Amino acid sequence: MSNNIKKIAVLTSGGDAPGMNAAIRSVVRTCAYHNVGCVGIYRGYQGMIEGDFKEMNARSVNNIINRGGTILKSARSTEFQTPEGREKAYKNLCDHDIDAFVVIGGDGSFTGAMLFSESYDFPVMGIPGTIDNDIYGTSFTLGYDTALNTVVEAIDKIRDTAISHNRLFFVEVMGRDAGHIALNTGLGAGAEEILIPEEDLGLDRLLESMERSRRSGKSSSIVVVAEGDKIGKNVFELKDYIEDNLPDYDVRVTVLGHIQRGGRPTCFDRVLASRMGVKAVESLLEGKTHYMVGLVKDKIVLTPLDQAVKGKSKIDRELLRVSDIMTT
């Protein structure tokens, strides 16, 4: 690997996700392995604008592989949306002799990197870090597997009390506009219904499903609702709707919220992060730029960043069919 890249920066941007620390660790250690300098940038692009940088070495990332969150913190930067902000960022990178950067984040973070490259010819590599798993070019984004396990564990706990009180629970999960978390955790936790933005089941279908559950002798039910679901009502309105139409249901709501963003990353996420960090740094050292590393058929591959940003990860129709059958 030889080109004129002598120092690489790494930053985390957008919503944090478990596994980001493992990815930071991998980028820093791969730089050290190849005798390339590494700089951590705090608070994403806002820290790039403010020059909030810290030299990193192999020891700087001790004992973080098992920690949720990101030691570099994360932020969303409106200033980076301005040419002036991006100019300040570019100047800081040059002043610190940084030759390339790795951004760990979601599609918004990659859009920022594309915007930056419209003004500055600067090598960049993306690592998909978001619990939403909504990025084209990878079957798993960092944090997704951990979030799935966090949510399934939470729903299992909710089911205990639902059974004890013969209740119907609406459980809202994250995912922004994607239903991956809802679909997989609904299936994994044995939910009676799963509402996702990709499949508008409609309120009538929900009523029928709840009546069918009741008739089949189920004394309690769990309905997992993706926060981006388009059924037209939020989970609290769904509760009211069911109570108005099926008065014998005792209904409660749980919004899992940001608990889904925390927690110790699973082994899967730690290994994925380690693989992605190596690929990102070594691709830069091979002279490649403007790609996102991703997991496709268990191989770590590169997808052009503009495709990763424009594309959308599709919901697995086979999984939808399985979940339908499981609610029999």
Ligand code: F6P
């Ligand atoms: O993109 C990750 C995510 O957790 C989404 O699932 C959620 O809608 C959003 O971030 C919440 O953003 P914030 O942390 O800014 O409230």
